[in-house]
Amino acid sequence: MRIFHTVSGLRDALKVHRREGLRIGFVPTMGNLHQGHLALIEQARGSCDIVVCSIFVNALQFGLNEDWDKYPRTYQDDCDKLAAFGCDYLFHPDDTEMYPNGLDTQSRVICPTMTDVLCGASRPGHFEGVTTVVTKLFNIVQPDEAVFGIKDYQQLAVIRRMAEDLCMPVEITAAPIYREADGLAMSSRNGFITEQERPNVVVLKQSLEWIAEQIHAGERNFRELEKLAVERIADAGFKTDYITVSHSKTLDPAAEDDLEITILGAMFTEAARLIDNLSIRLD
Numbered sequence: 341m342r343i344f345h346t347v348s349g350l351r352d353a354l355k356v357h358r359r360e361g362l363r364i365g366f367v368p369t370m371g372n373l374h375q376g377h378l379a380l381i382e383q384a385r386g387s388c389d390i391v392v393c394s395i396f397v398n399a400l401q402f403g404l405n406e407d408w409d410k411y412p413r414t415y416q417d418d419c420d421k422l423a424a425f426g427c428d429y430l431f432h433p434d435d436t437e438m439y440p441n442g443l444d445t446q447s448r449v450i451c452p453t454m455t456d457v458l459c460g461a462s463r464p465g466h467f468e469g470v471t472t473v474v475t476k477l478f479n480i481v482q483p484d485e486a487v488f489g490i491k492d493y494q495q496l497a498v499i500r501r502m503a504e505d506l507c508m509p510v511e512i513t514a515a516p517i518y519r520e521a522d523g524l525a526m527s528s529r530n531g532f533i534t535e536q537e538r539p540n541v542v543v544l545k546q547s548l549e550w551i552a553e554q555i556h557a558g559e560r561n562f563r564e565l566e567k568l569a570v571e572r573i574a575d576a577g578f579k580t581d582y583i584t585v586s587h588s589k590t591l592d593p594a595a596e597d598d599l600e601i602t603i604l605g606a607m608f609t610e611a612a613r614l615i616d617n618l619s620i621r622l623d
């Protein structure tokens with residue numbers, strides 16, 4: 341695996357492959373790679389000739405009181421994992437390489453739909469930071485395909501919408517959620533869960549599944565189901581950020597006759613904010 345820290349170095353290397361007509365796949369990450377990230381690499385490996393991964397902990401998508409400084413940075417371990425999973429190129433820029441003019445005057449990419457609800461409501465500016473850095477990374481790598489995890493369902497929806505709105509010549513593909521043995525969705529933030537909390541955090545996934553079961557059984561009072569799920573989470577000792585039964589494409593609150601539904605949730609542990617989601621189809 342070749343590693344580049346500069347935009348120009350990576351661009352020069354990829355230019356050669358582009359001229360050869362090879363399909364370039366891209367997996368953007370913030371590092372601290374787990375099995376879920378490696379599955380994205382494997383997916384890109386299966387459909388592309390060249391696989392590029394980026395590791396950049398993007399300050400622009402963290403709020404002032406969020407965990408940018410505490411975000412786990414495990415560079416050497418990440419490099420070993422990526423090399424073992426057949427990644428061809430790693431792009432690992434520093435802040436100055438990505439934001440040479442500083443953050444305050446950085447031009448931004450704004451996606452006005454789906455960004456101020458759910459995670460966007462509790463993390464103002466987060467998605468603007470994501471769409472801006474992803475656009476920059478797309479411009480640097482110029483991938484044919486970019487793979488994102490379904491775990492960040494809203495992020496995936498926003499990026500798809502951005503790519504469509506801005507005619508970005510990249511195919512956005514999705515990879516399934518990777519879970520621990522008890523069902524907890526893999527996340528770089530799981531390392532912040534305490535030993536005491538760990539057996540109970542699966543309540544988030546279980547609450548989403550419980551809602552899905554009720555809907556399959558015919559219940560259509562979605563707002564009531566959301567309320568009851570929040571109570572289950574509180575009983576397990578956690579504070580809910582949101583639980584919503586949403587339309588899978590628009591992320592608007594689902595209506596009774598919607599057929600494609602995604603149940604999304606976020607809850608707080610003492611030091612982490614965990615998210616999960618579950619999509620169902622009603623015929």
Ligand code: PAF
Nearest residue numbers: 368369370398470473492
């Ligand atoms: O999902 C992530 O890890 C980040 O939001 C991304 C897409 C790499 C942008 O910084």
